[in-house]
Amino acid sequence: MQLESYISDLLYRYECVTVPELGAFLTQRVSATIHESTNAFYPPKKMLSFNEQIQKNDGILTHYIADVEKIPFEEASKKIEKRVKSLKSYLTEGETISFENIGDLSLNNVGKIIFEPSYHLNYLTDAFGLSQFVSPSVNREVYKETVQKIEKVIPIAITPERRKSRSYFKYAAVAVIALTLGGFVASNYYVNNINTQNQLAQEEANQQLESKIQEATFVIENPLPAVTLNVKKQTGNYHIIAGAFRIEENSDKKLEELKTLGYDARKIGVNKYGLHEVVYASYEDRLDALSALRDIKRNHNPAAWLLVKELD
Known part of the structure; x- marks a missing residue:
């Protein structure tokens, strides 16, 4: 029995999947992260862990196997028990048990189960279709250095003495402000005038269309026969x-x-x-x-x- 495939199916929907007499696979939602050195963006996911202390049968795994294989609950429970005994014997002999898309189980020096999760599959359904990507870093110092080089070649400075000697700057500024205000007022008047004309034209067109519809008469001398189409609609949740x-x-x-x-x-x-x-x-x-x-x-x-x- 491929026990890991059943566990993998359930990890999409549950935060805890218990394998009786072995332990429980737990999931914890982790937010999206950014790696500072590589500029890699990682989508949100479910982080896997294993707790050997949780071994009581909650019925989720057994019920699922019974439903999929269409066998009684008791028979599914016996199949799990047989598989767990086999897994424990392998662990006792020092072998590593690999569950595809879940992780590896092994025993440490004191006989406790060590779990190394797999990162090949994201069990968070909300993040389906999202993958990691790397964004190049933005280095603004390059532009700063370029500006500094230009300023060394062509210095830009207006001292108080130059302001006094060039009083026409003041009048130029006043002229610019006046032109800007005048243009703004004229622009608003022009836009408002256009909107008014468009509204009047639209109302006139609507009145003409209504009068045409009221006067129109549609006569179909040879109506087509009714056609019945049987369309199969997919339903289900x-x-x-x-x-x-x-x-x-x-x-x-x-x-x-x-x-x-x-x-x-x-x-x-x-x-x-x-x-x-x-x-x-x-x-x-x-x-x-x-x-x-x-x-x-x-x-x-x-x-x-x-x-x-x-x-x-």
Whole structure:
């Protein structure tokens, strides 16, 4: 039994996934960060950790396995117990247990489990489609040095003596202010006059249009027969996400690609990050959605995930 795949599915939705008699995988939301030396921007994510003290069965993992594999709860519990015994034997022999997209488990010198998380997958669904990027630093000192070099070659200075000797600066300033105020007043008058003329023209056009509509009579001598179209509308709150795209054209290309492969794909709108979301299909029943998700992750897209959302 691939226990890590079930744990990975649940980490998207829960902050604690307990493996009975082994420990609990915990998630903690971490805000977006900036690395000061590399200028790298990292999106928000869920930080993974492991607590060996939490071993009581809360039923989440067992219920999930029972639903996906369509087996009784007791049988799913026995399969987990058998798998945990096998994992503990490997750890006792000094081996490292690697859970794909989750992390590595090993024992230290005193027999305690050490967990090294994996950073290949972001379990925060709100950050889906966001990736890290590096922004070049802005060095303003370059421009400062350039200005200083220019000032050394062409000094710019107006001393009190030069101000007195050039009294015409004062009159030039007064003239500039007067011209500016005059231009502002004239501009406002011109704009207001144009707006008034446009409003009058619009009202006259609306009156003519209303009179034409009242006088018009439409007669259809040979009406076309009514056509009934049966359109299948997708419903359901369980959506298998294929991708989220900043540019809508890319989402349209992804949609056509999935339809060509035979999926009932569609777009479900824009999320709060401005990304256009494309789904393989939407389902009414949660178990049907989980079964389809496992098939898609195994045969087409390992990064696909399930979104539970009620659409308008």
